[in-house]
Amino acid sequence: MQNNSTVKNSNNISWESVLELIYDSRVDSVGLKERVSSLATRSIKKDSKLQALKMVVSMCDLTTLEGEDTEGKISQMAAKAINPDPSDKEINSVAAVCVYPSLVETAKEKVINSSVKVAAVSSYFPSGQVPMDSKILDTQYAIDAGADEIDIVINRKAFLEGDYRKVFDEIVALKEVCKNVHLKTILEVGDLKTYENIRKASLISLAAGSDFIKTSTGKLSIGSSREACYVMLKAVLDYKSLTGISAGIKVAGGIRDSKDAIRYLVMINEEMGDEWLSPDLFRFGASSLLDDVLKQIKKLKTGAYQAGYYFPRG
Amino acid sequence: MVNWQYLESIESREILNIRSKYTNYIGGKFIEPNSKKYIETISPSTEEVLSKIAISNQNDVNKAVKAARSGFEIWSNLAPYERSKYLFKLARLIQERSREFAVLESLDGGKPIKESRDFDIPQVAANFFYFAGWADKIDLSWSTKGLKPHGVVGQIIPWNFPLLMLAWKVAPALATGNTVVLKPAETTSLTALLFAEICDQAGLPNGVVNIITGDGTTGSLIVNHKDINKIAFTGSTQVGKLIQKSLAGREVGLTLELGGKAANIVYEDAAIDQAVEGVVNGIFFNQGHVCCAGSRLLIQESVHDQFISKLEKRMQALRVGNPLDKNTDIGAINSKEQLNKITNLVDEGVADGGNIFQTECELPGNGFWFKPTLFTDVQPSYSIAREEIFGPVLTTLTFRTPDEAVEIANNTEYGLSAGVWTEKGSKILWTADRLEAGVVWANTFNKFDPASPFGGYKESGFGREGGRHGLLSYLKESS
Amino acid sequence: MIEIKKTYKNYVGGKYVRSESGKTYTKELKNEFYELPLTSKKDIRDAVTSSKDGYKKWSSTTPYLRMQILYRLSEMIEGNKESYVELLMHHGLTKQKANKDIDESIQNIVWFAGLADKWEQLAGNLNPVSEEYFNISHQNPIGVVFSLSGSNLSLNELLMSILPALTVGCSVISYSEENSVVALKFAEDINNSDFPSGSLNILSGKFENILDDVSKHVEINLVALHKELDNNGLKSIEENASESVKRVFSQPSIEGLSSILPYLETKTVWHPKGT
Incomplete structure (x- = not known):
């Protein structure tokens, strides 16, 4: 499939169009940061805050991606995903649990009869440093095991070497494997460093057919940032105005508390609008975030600050 | 998909203590205007009457200029280092009472609290801090000889950035050894009058800062006063031209910061x-x-x-x-x-x-x-x-x-x-x-900093405010 | 033998021209009568048109070249020193005074020549703003300057009313009443040097005739008066000037850096620093 410029992806976009798209990737970092920090001054209180926090819960991909993950750990997490706060019936399930391919089958069993989906990281997450055949095998395995969603990583080696075509082709190939399974493409913004790179990678990933673009693996010290998310959402909007396709965004890595999560929502709300305020188009990759959100919800309802032991382990 | 509305998040007014009426601040005291005339000042967002401010007449202007003249004798003879310390002190006090200033500015002028809180008032403090440091370094500012203050400066400021325009005017004027008679705009005088309280709090010598309120008529009385040495005006090009005309043939310094259509x-x-x-x-x-x-x-x-x-x-x-x-x-x-x-x-x-x-x-x-x-x-x-x-x-x-x-x-x-x-x-x-x-x-717009000179070409006025260039607006060469 | 006398003409747009009105005025200097061009309102308008064009050329000349053109002027005056001294002596100056005037003139031209590529470093600076921005204040020449020269018969005084503005890239309309003979002779040296046409126009006449036109002309950006006017004169100039916020300087400083400051507009440019 290399060097075949007539190859088109599932969205029917040619490589030439992709090149045209990324050619205009200009971002001014200072202006970008100013806009993002100005959005962070929004004061979200009381019912607006409660509504936001409930949204955050429903948008969470509860995640564990460790070598030490066991079936037991996955069972705990799945239970929490289905019923995050047993003491509050108003709290809905989270969007998904996110695991390694080898644990997809277990996760799938545990979330059966719930709305919780199972997402698997594949394509040799987190580095992606293997031949394409291996990435396809990895992904195919997760799909065969029943994954509803696949989170892949882009080929940063190729990207930083300037081989954008290779990055694009790999995503196209993995999307072919996925077919109707929801594809999230991780840019790993901490590796890309500049906002222009993030914009380019976003557009390449979108054009290659990703259903979502996702900030980070969560395995680097630099995870998601609201600035990176802003660049990505602008790319999503531009891509929509070109194709009519609404792609989603997942932010992951480093979003620890409710305040930060609400700031993401404010940004999505004001820049993208209602359509994206839904788990179908916006997700948080989370492990520790969820507990803070649950605490804050309880605090809003009772007026008292909460201790962690009131909430079950995930 | 949901519709997510932000509820109101109102900044409290409790911090304010608005008086039922305000007099002029002349020679270090709040004094009744000779005119005995007051007008109501309202909040443009609700039309609620907030207070009353004085409409100053010729006698009030005379009094203020006289106070500034005697203030000049003290102020210009102070060691520059002392002037510097007063300005630092003003800056600190503004910082400390910044929330009060911000709420009052938004209430009286109508600008969002986000801006008064995050832009106007921090910039006000920053201007006083910046010029505080210049007060004892005037001799290092320009390689021109014998720069000295004009004397009594009349300052007329607009309603768009009430306290910030006061800071742009007062801080460099004081740093260079001038004293001021300042008239805020009649729709937005309250923060200037609160600043008068700060001058009191800082123990600024009497007559260094005089604030008199009034409308355009009061402004023209200041411009036409015989004992004014310099006028600094920010406002419309139309009024700026009238001021320039009024000063024709008189030895009075003038800087104008007028309109724009950028x-x-x-x-x-x-x-x-x-x-x-x-x-x-x-x-x-x-x-x-x-x-x-x-x-x-x-x-x-x-x-x-x-x-x-x-x-x-x-x-x-x-x-x-x-x-x-x-x-x-x-x-x-x-x-x-x-x-x-x-x-x-x-x-x-x-x-x-x-x-x-x-x-x-x-x-x-x-x-x-x-x-x-x-x-x-x-x-x-x-x-x-x-x-x-x-x-x-x-x-x-x-x-x-x-x-x-x-x-x-x-x-x-x-x-x-x-x-x-x-x-x-x-x-x-x-x-x-x-x-x-x-x-x-x-690749940016509407950025301001006390260190950055601001002012216009053509009919947007002359002279600069801010930065090293801003000092020149308040200094003249000794002949 | 009858002496052939020079016909004095205005110098506009690099050409010697009579007043379009055809009028002259008579100047008597030490029992000699000179017929000098009596500049009309129309002449002023023509001079402004030429100065606008001259401003474009002169302000876009590199500082390095402006410096050399100014320096070349000092060479020309030096070469013609005798004739200037003779002219001044002819009109009553002692030889010593005449020599001194020309020596000082040359010295001042050289001083300003050397300033042509330095003033922006002295008058502008980088501003330390408290955010991630590059912020620089640099200077632009203000544009077309009308300069009324002093009443003394002196090349040096004439030059000091021209050089500061010229050095920073302004074009100058120099206007002389009492000093016209020197000014119009000086025009010859300007003509023989490398100043772009219109960068310096030299006119003579009665200032009162054109006072209103000059102060009201919107395309004159600055009026410099190097001569004391009666208060009514100054007042009406400044009143007229206010109609277009025109800058008027009455007897501006001719000392050092101060001499050029009136002719500069400070332009502050901001740009973010980012990746």
Whole structure:
């Protein structure tokens, strides 16, 4: 499939169009940061805050991606995903649990009869440093095991070497494997460093057919940032105005508390609008975030600050 | 999909202690105006009467100038280091009472608390800090000989950034050894009068800062006073010209910071999303009540449609409403008079054939409000493309080449500021060189800093405020 | 033998021209009568048109070249020193005074020549703003300057009314009433040097005839008066000037850096620093 410029992806976009798209990737970092920090001054209180926090819960991909993950750990997490706060019936399930391919089958069993989906990281997450055949095998395995969603990583080696075509082709190939399974493409913004790179990678990933673009693996010290998310959402909007396709965004890595999560929502709300305020188009990759959100919800309802032991382990 | 509304998040007024009426501050004391005349000052967002302020007459002006003259004897003979310390002290006190100032500014003037809290008042403190350090370094400022203060300076300031304009005027005047008679605008005098309290608190010698309130008549009494050595004015070009005329043939120093109709030039190779933000900030900051507002958007034809579509979408996200709501982006128009002026010009723009876009938003019932407005299909001859509107109204013109952009940008009697948006460095420098404007913002807009000189070319006035250049506005060469 | 006398003409746009009005005025200097061009309102308008064009050329000349053109002027005056001294002596100056005037003139030209590529470093600076921005204040020449020269018969005084503005890139309309003979002779040296046409126009006449036109002409950006006017004169100039916020300087400083400051507009440029 290399060097075949007539190859088109599932969205029917040619490589030439992709090149045209990324050619205009200009971002001014200072202006970008100013806009993002100005959005962070929004004061979200009381019912607006409660509504936001409930949204955050429903948008969470509860995640564990460790070598030490066991079936037991996955069972705990799945239970929490289905019923995050047993003491509050108003709290809905989270969007998904996110695991390694080898644990997809277990996760799938545990979330059966719930709305919780199972997402698997594949394509040799987190580095992606293997031949394409291996990435396809990895992904195919997760799909065969029943994954509803696949989170892949882009080929940063190729990207930083300037081989954008290779990055694009790999995503196209993995999307072919996925077919109707929801594809999230991780840019790993901490590796890309500049906002222009993030914009380019976003557009390449979108054009290659990703259903979502996702900030980070969560395995680097630099995870998601609201600035990176802003660049990505602008790319999503531009891509929509070109194709009519609404792609989603997942932010992951480093979003620890409710305040930060609400700031993401404010940004999505004001820049993208209602359509994206839904788990179908916006997700948080989370492990520790969820507990803070649950605490804050309880605090809003009772007026008292909460201790962690009131909430079950995930 | 949900509809998520932000509830109101109102900054409390409890911190304020507004008096039922305010007198003048002359010679270190609050004293009744000789005129015995007062007018009500209202909040433009609710039309609620906040207090009463004095309308000063000739006797009041005489008193203030006399106090400033005796204050000058003390102040100009103080060791520069001592003057410096007073200014540092003022800066600190402003910082400490910043929330109080911010709430009062938003209440009295109508600007969003977000701006008074995060921009106006921090900049006020920063200006006093900056000029505090200059007070004992005047001899290092310019390699010209024997710079000395003018003496008594009359300062007349506008209503758009009430306390910040006071800081721009008072801080450099005091640092250079002058004393001042300052008149705030009649719709926004309250923060200046609160500043008078701060002067008291700082123990500033009597007569160094005198604040008298009043309308245009009071202003002209200051301008025409025989014992004034210098006038510093910020306001409309029309009034600026009258002041310049009044001072003809008199040995009185003058600096003018007047109107503008700034071009904000967006080239096709700009970082479009940041340019949209910059254009929005350029015209909707402070309801567009900004002399350097980027009120003429000049877009390269090749990106016109894309840009306008992004701009309209972005404008729709602007939140218009209660200035004390922390989530308000656009507050109230400062006065009924100003609202009428904006309305008339916009009506004219529509009648001329301009294509108008206004955001969908609910405006409060009381108070003075205007929806964020964008005009496209505008010809350079329309009055909305030539006259300063001083409101949240943006006028779009298009260009084909850099030469044409510069030509359109300079096709105005004003020359205060301009914006340039392109990611190509050489084009920025080429354009900036050719723009007749005192401030050029490249890939940004409406940025201010005490260290950065501000002031206009052409009919936008003369003299600079801020920075090392700002000192020269308050110094003369000893003959 | 009858002496052939020079016909004095205005110097506009690099050409010697009579007043379009055809009028002259008579100047008597030490029993000699000179017929000098009596500049009309129309002449002023023509001079402004030429100065606008001259401004474009002169302000876009590199500082390095401006410096050399100014320096070349000092060479020309030096070469013609005798004739200047003779002219001044002819009109009553002692030889010593005449020599001194020309020596000082040359010295001042050389001083300003050397300033042509330095003033921007002295008058502008980088401003330490408290955010991630590059912020620089640099200087632009203000444009077309009308300069009324002093009443003394002196090349040096004439030069000091011209050089500061010229050095920073302004074009100058120099206007002399009492000093016209020197000014119009000086025009010859300007003509023989490398100043672009219109950068310096030299006119003579009665200032009162054109006072209103000069102070009201919107395309004259600055009026410098190097001569004391009666208060009514200054008042009406400043009143007229206010109609277009025109800058008026009455007897501006001719000392050092101060001499050039009136002719500069400070332009502050901001740019973000980012990646």
